[in-house]
Amino acid sequence: FPSHDSGSIEVFCDEKLPVKFGHVSGRFKFSAPMLTTLEGSPTSCESFECSFTKIKSLVGGPQKVIYNYDCSHTLITDLVGSPENVISFSCNGTPITSLKGSPKNIVLKFQAISVHNLTDLVGGPESVGSKMHIFSKNICSYEGEPKNVDILAVSSNRGNLKDPRGLRQLS
DSSP states (O other): OOEEEEEEEEEOOSSSOSSOOOEEEEEEEEOOTTOOOOTTOOSEESEEEOOSSOOOOOTTSOSEESSEEEOOSSOOSSOTTOOSEEEEEEOTTOOOSOOTTOOSEEEEEEEEESOTTOOOOTTOOSEEEEEEEEEOTTOOOOTTOOSEEEEEEEEOTTOOOOOTTOOOOOO
């Protein structure tokens, strides 16, 4: 489908999409717990959700998402393939070991909660307009922190890390 004008598209499929989408003007959501690839996803959409699937990579997903990008509770280990700019980004409950490939500019918030294999912020966003919230039991460093962020909240089972810039913590 070259393009689709709709308020929302929810796709039910098995391991992969049977068609290739172009632009979707609205929300695109997978209801496909067996999905293993984002190949065939729209090239662009307003919001994108591929959470609760078996994907291992964001490659093949849309490169332009205006509002929300949610890849929570998937099997991804990095964020390579995500769009460069987005308003909100969530990758909660994933086995990511790196923020490599994350969006560079996030207008509002970035969430990576219960990502227990993450140890630092290297490769993460350069700018987060409001808050960046990370919870990983193994995080031990602010290395790679965004250049611009209003609230940086990083916590682990070891206790909250001290923000070297003195910003307010969320915990």
